[in-house]
Amino acid sequence: MTYCVGMKLKAGLVFMSDTRTNAGIDSISVFKKMSSWSVPGERVITLLSSGNLATTQAVVSIIDERSKAVKERAPSILEAPSMFQVARLVGNTLRDVIQMHANGPGQRADTTFNSTLILGGQIGDGPSRLFMIYPEGNFIEASSDTPFFQIGEAKYGKPIIVRAYNPDMSFEDAVKLLLVSFDSTIKSNLSVGLPIDVQFCGEGERAVTHEFRINDANPYYRAISSGWSNALRTAFNALEPFSLDHVKPG
């Protein structure tokens, strides 16, 4: 499986993705699920992928080839006039790739070739925008009501984001929050694993501001992982104790 989050802050867009892929429980590999294209200062586009690895790699490769040989293979996401148009291009590409393998000639598989994507970026004078793209090629956009998207194993790590997210938080605080969310997921589900890729695109910079990878030897990740366990236990102990008086009738 996978766990990826894209999050919209006033300060910009934060992306975080794990790197574990598995075909069954005994075929585990490390693949980067974060891809970026940019013309620094003019546009930056980042894609996070979950689902069938062949599908997501094909989508990324097609987008990549189009963006490198612009004249040969239109349309390119580096020429699209808005993030909405980029989302349409990526969505169409995703739908076509799935369609080709699911319903094309050749052997049929028992599994689907589905993939779900998070797309974020900023073009020209437009604001940073964040989308979730479905296997059918359609998509939804983040708003102030729903300022983050998760794909893959999203449930374990959702409660802490729901409770601690704040649109005014800094990039650094967002990384801390997402590392807690990722750590909760990694502790609960074998199909999500380190290392973790992190990227930040500052609002108005139209470029990748920061990009780094966190592995299990990283002292900060270890501090967060053990520190959060202790903090949770402390917080839990500080809650008012339950007693049967709380449920006595009358």
Add this chain to the structure above:
Amino acid sequence: MTYCVGMKLKAGLVFMSDTRTNAGIDSISVFKKMSSWSVPGERVITLLSSGNLATTQAVVSIIDERSKAVKERAPSILEAPSMFQVARLVGNTLRDVIQMHANGPGQRADTTFNSTLILGGQIGDGPSRLFMIYPEGNFIEASSDTPFFQIGEAKYGKPIIVRAYNPDMSFEDAVKLLLVSFDSTIKSNLSVGLPIDVQFCGEGERAVTHEFRINDANPYYRAISSGWSNALRTAFNALEPFSLDHVKPG
């Protein structure tokens, strides 16, 4: 959907279940998912159910009729010599009910009639035992390594249990922990809802020691729900802040 947890403590068995059932998003009802049978001092047996409501109600009714008219309809869980035998009886009943509706004569449905159960209790001189029973009728038993079972929407509320569970905790602390786990789930998923049923069977009592229902007007539940949000934010803020120095090479 559903969320139920059965947990084994040194002090006894704790059960908690939500009461929301839904057929689609626009057909929501309240049903108790916790059933108990006991001969106080001799045996106590509790069942938590998730999945197809018709299946789980049929299973409970069949068990119920057998236990009320023992001579007519053997085998009864009130006569089984051990919790293992009770688990076999319940597992076989579950498998038979699913089989009857899934493959019997009459109209076929697009959905499955699956259900997963948590069974716990204590009989005679035996210890308290806790089982998870699958739709196929087979089952697994909790141990000191895996001292609790969750069924239904288990993922949101798992991380806090994994981190705060302690076999020495009191019944009251276990209720507090499970209320936090249920609150995290209810906040994240519409298919799990209040009121919550709680039951405790003290080790060696072979009877239901405590049983009560918590609804959304309960002051303690409200205090836990808002208190935990604050406690999480406080705990999160107390964690060491992230800085880019933590990921600088060298």
